[in-house]
Amino acid sequence: MTRSDALQGSLPLLVLKVLARRGPLHGYAITLQIERVSDDVLRVEEGSLYPALHRMEELGWIKARWVTTAQKRRARVYELTAAGRKQLEAEEARWREVTSAVDHVLKHA
């Protein structure tokens, strides 16, 4: 059920982008967003999201805090930092480079 192999290295990129577009979200919402926008093609291996989120938090790309939801539950909400924004730009640029190179090879190999 998991097409996560395509996703592995680019999970941070997707998370950063989602947070940049949609503002602060908790882990589950990020999962849903990625699934929804990619039409379920990229179903996040849900497990790997959380260690990735925590790693990015330690690196300073995102910051987290506890909030209480409308249903009186405690959720950990993540938000992009300035460093994260810079990282997102760099990663996006790199992604486009790589994919266009692969495209190019596929076309003219």
Next chain:
Amino acid sequence: MRLARTFRSRKLDDDLDEELRFHLEARTAELAEGGLAPEEAAREARRRLGHALSLRESSRDVKLIPWLDSVGRDVRFGLRVLRKDALVTWAAIASLSLAIGACMAAFSLIETLILRPLPVVEPERLVYLTFPTSNPEDTRDENSNFSYPLFERLRAAGRPYVDLFGMSSFGTTRPAIFDDSGGQEERVRAQWISGDSFARLGVRPALGRLLSAADDERPGDHPVAVLSHAFWTRRFSRAPSVLGRWLTLEEKQFHRRCR
């Protein structure tokens, strides 16, 4: 931050668990809404999330210092094991304490007697003079007993390069009568020294004056005594009145000066 979290790892575990639980419940709710029976939904949600414990471990390794945390766990485990078999533990502690205590005592003794330099001025320039014995009855091969005339000649010969001073050996305690004890005899340890000994050693008096070379000039005249600090404290409670008083040591009278 990571260091702080390593010491408060229980809170970290709780937080991580709570985050994963939130996700699980949200997913279960969503699946249930989609038509699955509650137990089905829960199972599917759990399956999708993956193995919660290993997820928690991965996040944990990111958030604290793994090796320190691991050392902490090992230490706590070790303590639990020790507590379980208390008898063996206490036996080990007792024998270790005895051994360590004995070593420390031995070292302190050696350090004080041998390793620490003498509390005098320039201890490395101090030389102890002896001469080889020719007397077959002597148990040692060196003799450090010099007669006073010999000492004086050696001292004169050594000047100005070498300063010579002499001390008698301690020996046993001798009877002494202090003039404030009403004729009662006490036992003290006494040493005879040449006048400039204190000056050579760089020792200074706490009260009064020490012997000097001038005291040597006329033998038998104006005999003076110096009390050690420990003796002064013990016997006279450091009273300053002890200066100028008399003591009788082995029938010879001495005038007291303190140290």
